[in-house]
Amino acid sequence: MDRTQVVIVGSGFGALAAAKKLGKAGTPFVLISETTEHLFQPLLYQVATGVLSPGEIAPSIRAILAKYPSGDVRLGRVVDVDPDKREVVYEAGGIRHTLGYDTLIAATGARQAYFGRDEFAEVTYALKTVADADRLRRQIVRCFEEAHTTSDPERRRDLLHFIVIGAGPTGVELAGQIKELAGRYFEKSLRDVTAEDVTVTLVEGAGETLPVFGGKLSKYTQDSLERAGVEVVLGTMVTDIDEHGATLSSPGNGFEKRLTAETIIWSAGIQANDFAAVLAERTGCETGRGGRLLVDEDLTVGRYDDIYAIGDMASLNNLPAQSPFAMQGGRHVAAIINGKRAAGTPFTYRDKGSMAIINRFRAITRVGKIELTGVLAWFLWLAVHLVYLVGFRNRYVAVMSWCGSFLGHRRPHFHYAQEIEPADSNELDRAA
Structure with a gap:
């Protein structure tokens, strides 16, 4: 077993910020990550809709930290921790390794939450990883391509119907971008598909879009989406989902409705990744909503002052x-x-x-008591996210891609290649 001064678990924003500060000070650390990249998650929706490529928002974590000689990056999955011995256990290449530490920083982030209906994950599309974005992009392309060739009007309608569940930032961004994608890209590429043929339904359990903003910013968001052609359904819960659609209901007024669609995107909440539960059990730390660790005021975990939890896996004062x-x-x-x-x-x-983008030239921003909407907020959103992108090349490519997508009609990273799989006998029977 080897030891180091600091072990960092994760490769997100919090882990990278800690690693850079430790590296600049020459403090020895080992960063253990399940993936090789640092994912810029707020721009995943642009990968899913063909604006950016995965490489532009997910640079190598090793490349980012290569200039810090005191740092070591290891690819693996941390599965256990012994707080008393100050040891973590991680799996790499099918082998378990033990690593000692003086201080542990847990920053494993969060994954999609389904509020007790985990079976929904099998029939919906999430947007938390590069693989999720790639899968959704392929689905969007497939739906438009098959709608272009099918002669069945009912199937065409379902192919061009996209249901987005959850009107937080991700849901709003996707709903607005898919509708924009139909009019500014596919309408130019597929001559028999128009923006009016594409239906996007945004479903939210709360009474307003972007509930974290509230007030006139939420109202502006709803109005902007509806002007763009998105159907916004508020105060409504999703009670059932299958591969052909979703059932909506509003307990207050007895409303219930069945929507059919080929694509259902779930963006209605987060829960801490599995390591949070391990850490809670080993340290005696309490957990809150979504399994997030209820950390102390100094971000320490449980009764241990040498273990910290940061980012989405931690909860402190409702931040x-x-x-x-x-x-x-x-x-x-x-x-x-x-x-x-x-x-x-x-x-x-x-x-x-805080800020959120709605669609082209429309966004909202709140800084203290100052609230901005429209084009100015949109350019501010682009500028802020450009600053946080890692690397000059990624920033340059992002600007070029944004110009082509938002000022022009291109989607530089939308590839039409798709795998053609043989239809099974049931599909052939339905087609007949």
């Missing part, structure tokens, strides 16, 4: 599960480890504002 919370948490913990702050210093969150 938002967003990248600024993760990055500020990573820097705070690194400052304590490097001796720049006293151990036990409470974490202080600096709210730099």
